[in-house]
Amino acid sequence: MRISEAAARSGLKVDTIRYYEAQRLVPNVVRGSDGHRRFSPENVDWLTLLYWLRETGMPMKVMQRFAALYAQGVATIPDRKSILLDxxxxxxxxxxxxxxxxxxxxxxLEIYEEYLR
Amino acid sequence: MRISEAAARSGLKVDTIRYYEAQRLVPNVVRGSDGHRRFSPENVDWLTLLYWLRETGMPMKVMQRFAALYAQGVATIPDRKSILLDxxxxxxxxxxxxxxxxxxxxxxLEIYEEYLR
DNA sequence: TTCTTGACCTGGAGTTACTCGAGGCCGGTA
DNA sequence: TACCGGCCTCGAGTAACTCCAGGTCAAGAA
Structure with missing residues (x-):
């Protein structure tokens, strides 16, 4: 799917997705023959996870590390697990x-109420 | 009291307090004869409130409006109340x-556990 | 066919809310 | 008297977006 749909589904804005990709937070984004990004369902799941991690305060640096581990496959699951536990x-x-x-x-607010009486 | 103690008590950093004052978020900060800031207990209560509002995501613009109302005295309590309710x-x-x-x-994490088995 | 519209692209500037560093003053201590 | 720590200001740097200018391309309207 295209970037606008990936944005709608993940919660991230279009600009933010492009920014994240530039920061190497999103592995395996392919391009169509028109040069436009194409997102797989797995990409969107990943973006959705990033959305929630960021929304709840995970710093970019940690997300970068997390993304690098993700890109290296299942062998890095213990490390990823400890990031999520943190x-x-x-x-x-x-x-x-x-x-x-x-x-x-x-x-x-209670003090305000006293003033308002 | 001095800025370092105001910082220790409010939770804000020294730099942040100076920054907030420059942004007109902190009314009535007086200076001693040495030109250094002196904070009253009321100042510190106010800084503490700012700390918690900011920590939990109130934008600067809203805090500025809130501070301006606070500086105008008790007549603005209804407006301040509505900001806090928001x-x-x-x-x-x-x-x-x-x-x-x-x-x-x-x-x-559960999916990770499956991989780890 | 030509024109417009809309979604996409890149690169770079702007924004928010700090955060840090340089350079300087001043009161107290060794 | 020399140094130290805490304070001062001003200005630059940082994080994480966010927006804008200028450009491509495909699809539909005139």
């Missing part, structure tokens, strides 16, 4: 941050 | 994103 710990930390911020907002 | 909805969205990403990681 990220999963980051998610837990983010959730704590959200909770902490929620508390602070709740306190702040 | 942000609280953003937090909910982020939490959903984390959950979604968690699911995706879990699936991915």
């Amino acid at each position: 990220h999963s710990r980051l998610l837990a930390k983010r959730r704590d941050d959200l909770d902490r911020c929620d508390e602070i907002l709740a306190r702040k | 942000h609280s909805r953003l937090l909910a969205k982020r939490r959903d994103d984390l959950d979604r990403c968690d699911e995706i990681l879990a699936r991915k």
Whole structure:
């Protein structure tokens, strides 16, 4: 499929996909005879994963390492696993941050209510 | 107190505090006779709030508007309240994103396990 | 057939929110 | 008196996009 459809399916923007490819985050993107990119379903799954990793705060450098491992095949699965486990710990930390911020907002809003009475 | 202590208490870095002040995000910062910034406890509370808002994804522009309202006193509390309520909805969205990403990681890790068997 | 439209291409500039480095002042200590 | 650490400003650098200019090409309208 074409880049616009890959964007619609993965959640990434067209520009971001091109940027990611330039950063070597997306292996195996082929071109049609017109020079346009063609994305396989596997490409799109990969882009979708990148979308969620980035959306939840994985830095580019880590994604680059992750992509390089992915490009090397199944032998790198243990390394990839440890990257994802690390990220999963980051998610837990983010959730704590959200909770902490929620508390602070709740306190702040309550103080506002007092002023509004 | 001095900027380093304000940084330690708020969670922001020294550089970030200076940057925020330059962006008019921090009203009423006074200077001592040495030209150095002095932060009141109220300043630090404000910085702490900024820290959490930013950490959880509030854009600078919104923080600027929020700070401008804060500088104008209690009459702006309804507007400030609505900014915080909006942000609280953003937090909910982020939490959903984390959950979604968690699911995706879990699936991915399970597939890895199959390869490792 | 010619013209327009729309999706795609590349390369490069612009944006956001910091982050760091250079160079300088000042009060306290060895 | 010489050095040190903490503060200052200004300006450049960074991460991760995001947008724009200028160009190609295929398909449909006039």
